Amino acid sequence: MSRDTVRQALSELVQVGLLTRSRGLGTFISARKLEERFGPGMDFLGQWAAHGTPMQSTLLVFERRPADDHVAAALELHAGAPVLFIKRVRRAARVPIAIDYRYLPAELVSDWTEDSARGSPLHLLWQRLDLRNGDFAIEAGIAGPEEVEYLHLAVGAPVLIRTLRYRDDTGRLVMTGHTVHRGDLVRYSLNVPLSRDGVGFANEVDRSGIHDD
Numbered sequence: 001m002s003r004d005t006v007r008q009a010l011s012e013l014v015q016v017g018l019l020t021r022s023r024g025l026g027t028f029i030s031a032r033k034l035e036e037r038f039g040p041g042m043d044f045l046g047q048w049a050a051h052g053t054p055m056q057s058t059l060l061v062f063e064r065r066p067a068d069d070h071v072a073a074a075l076e077l078h079a080g081a082p083v084l085f086i087k088r089v090r091r092a093a094r095v096p097i098a099i100d101y102r103y104l105p106a107e108l109v110s111d112w113t114e115d116s117a118r119g120s121p122l123h124l125l126w127q128r129l130d131l132r133n134g135d136f137a138i139e140a141g142i143a144g145p146e147e148v149e150y151l152h153l154a155v156g157a158p159v160l161i162r163t164l165r166y167r168d169d170t171g172r173l174v175m176t177g178h179t180v181h182r183g184d185l186v187r188y189s190l191n192v193p194l195s196r197d198g199v200g201f202a203n204e205v206d207r208s209g210i211h212d213d
Contacts, residue, residue, distance in 0.1 A: 143156060
């Protein structure tokens with residue numbers, strides 16, 4: 001059998017979803033897609049563990065730096081205020097599935113180390129603050145240079161971008177950032193609680209309910 005025939009056969013199996021290609025890793029038999037559920041009680045680490053594929057994270061950046069205009073506005077700080085920037089890649093079964101970008105006021109987490117960022121920053125915030133609510137926005141996007149490098153995607157491949165902001169019980173913003181999810185290995189769903197009196201997110205989440213960060 002010629003090499004071209006094998007290559008064509010593999011390409012067709014990828015197109016129908018029976019095989020998955022990951023740049024730099026190889027070609028794999030596709031597993032059943034995991035459904036990541038976005039909502040007040042979301043727990044991505046638990047969802048993947050329950051699926052039989054525990055998630056790991058690789059820390060790329062852990063740096064205290066002055067906030068630029070964009071980050072300062074997102075955290076409602078003045079430009080140049082010190083913030084902690086965390087950047088990491090999440091993997092499952094050795095396949096990269098998302099890139100996290102997080103910004104926190106530096107004075108709030110002055111005792112954090114790189115080990116703190118490898119776990120769940122949001123869970124650590126729960127332990128020291130009364131988090132009141134979170135805002136989320138989700139939009140479709142296409143892979144750029146960082147997604148090509150860290151998620152092993154082709155340029156222009158579909159991604160899902162989720163931005164987030166968390167406030168404590170005083171209304172202060174304590175964390176902001178975004179996550180870029182690859183769109184070929186995971187099925188995503190969004191769960192938005194609604195109520196007639198306008199009370200939603202903050203009243204429906206207990207302290208142990210959120211573990212996504």
